C-alpha cells in the first residue's frame with residue numbers, strides 16, 4: 001500500500017473505550033477513514049453512528065471483516081470475543097488492533113499472534129499506558145542503562161470502584177479475570193517493557209464482593225503478584241478496585257517504582273510529564289521534567305498542548321498502529337506482548353488456585369510449549 005492511499009478502518013465494539021480512545025484518535029489521523037462500525041447492541045451502534053456520521057453499521061462482526069473496502073479493524077469488545085473476532089479479521093487479511101487483555105488465556109493469545117504473523121498483517125495489543133509520555137521517556141532511560149543492574153520492580157494501581165455493577169466485567173465467562181486482566185495486565189506489560197521476562201511468581205486474588213449492583217460477581221476485586229525476573233530482579237505488583245476514597249481512572253493512583261544499582265525512578269500516570277529519580281547513595285528523589293520531544297509519539301498528528309494530556313496521550317496508540325501499517329513494520333506493542341502478559345496472568349491464576357509458586361516454564365501442559373518462547 002502506498003503512503004498516499006487512504007486507510008479504511010472498521011471499529012468493532014462501540015462502547016466506552018472506543019468513544020474515549022479509538023474514535024478521537026482515528027479522527028486525528030490524516031488519510032484515515034472510519035468506514036464501518038459494528039456493535040452487537042443496536043442502541044449503542046445507533047449512538048455511535050449519530051456521533052460519527054459513519055453510514056455502514058452492523059451488529060455482526062462477520063459482515064464487517066469480509067468487506068473488501070476495509071484495511072484494518074479495531075476490536076474493542078468484551079474479552080471473551082477478542083479471539084474469534086481477531087481470527088476472523090486476520091483470515092480476511094485485515095490489520096488488527098485488539099484491546100487488552102488479548103484473550104482469555106495464553107494459548108488463545110499465542111494462537112492470535114501466530115495467525116497474524118502467518119497472514120502477514122500488522123497486529124497490536126492496546127496496552128495504552130505505554131503511551132504516557134513519562135513511561136515512554138522512562139523506557140528510553142532504562143534502555144540506555146541509566147538504571148544500572150535492575151534490582152526491584154514495583155507497581156501499585158489503586159482505584160475506588162465501590163460496589164457498583166460492572167456489567168460483563170464481573171462475569172468470568174465474559175471477562176476471564178477481574179482486576180488481574182482489567183488493570184494488572186497493563187502493569188505486567190510495564191514490567192516486561194522495563195525489566196524483561198519473569199522467571200517465577202506467586203500470586204493471590206481476592207474477591208470481596210460476590211454481588212455487585214445486585215448481580216453476581218464471580219471475579220477478583222484485588223490481585224497481587226510477587227515475581228522474580230529472569231535477570232534476578234524482584235517484582236511486586238498490586239491492583240485493587242476497592243481502595244476506598246482513591247477515586248477512579250487517572251484521578252486514582254497508578255504508580256511504578258524501579259530500583260537499580262545506579263538509580264531509582266518513580267512513574268505516576270497522573271504526572272504524565274514528570275518522573276522522580278535519585279542516584280545510588282544520593283540525598284533522595286528529585287523531580288525531572290519529560291523533554292517536550294516525548295510529549296507525543298514522533299510523527300503523531302496531535303498537538304500535545306491541546307486537550308487534557310491525561311486523555312490525549314491515548315490517541316497516540318492508534319497512530320502507532322496506522323504508522324506501522326503504512327511503513328510495514330511491527331506494531332509496538334504487538335500481539336506477542338499481549339500473549340506474554342497473558343502467560344503471566346495464566347501463571348498468576350494457577351498460583352492463586354494452587355497456592356504455589358509457578359515457574360513460567362513449567363505451567364500445565366497446554367501452556368508449557370509456548371511459554372518457553374518468553
Ligand SMILES: NC(=O)c1ccc[n+]([C@@H]2O[C@H](COP(=O)([O-])OP(=O)(O)OC[C@H]3O[C@@H](n4cnc5c(N)ncnc54)[C@H](O)[C@@H]3O)[C@@H](O)[C@H]2O)c1
Nearest residue numbers: 013014015016017039040041044076077079099100126128
Ligand atoms: N486499553 C485500555 O486502556 C482499556 C480501557 C477500557 C477498556 N479496555 C478494554 O476494551 C474492551 C471493551 O471495553 P469497554 O470498556 O469499551 O466495554 P463496553 O462494555 O463499554 O463496550 C463493549 C461494547 O462491545 C459490544 N459487543 C459485545 N459483544 C460484541 C460482539 N460480539 N460484536 C460486536 N460488539 C460487541 C457491546 O455491546 C458494547 O457496546 C475490553 O476488552 C476492555 O478490557 C481497555
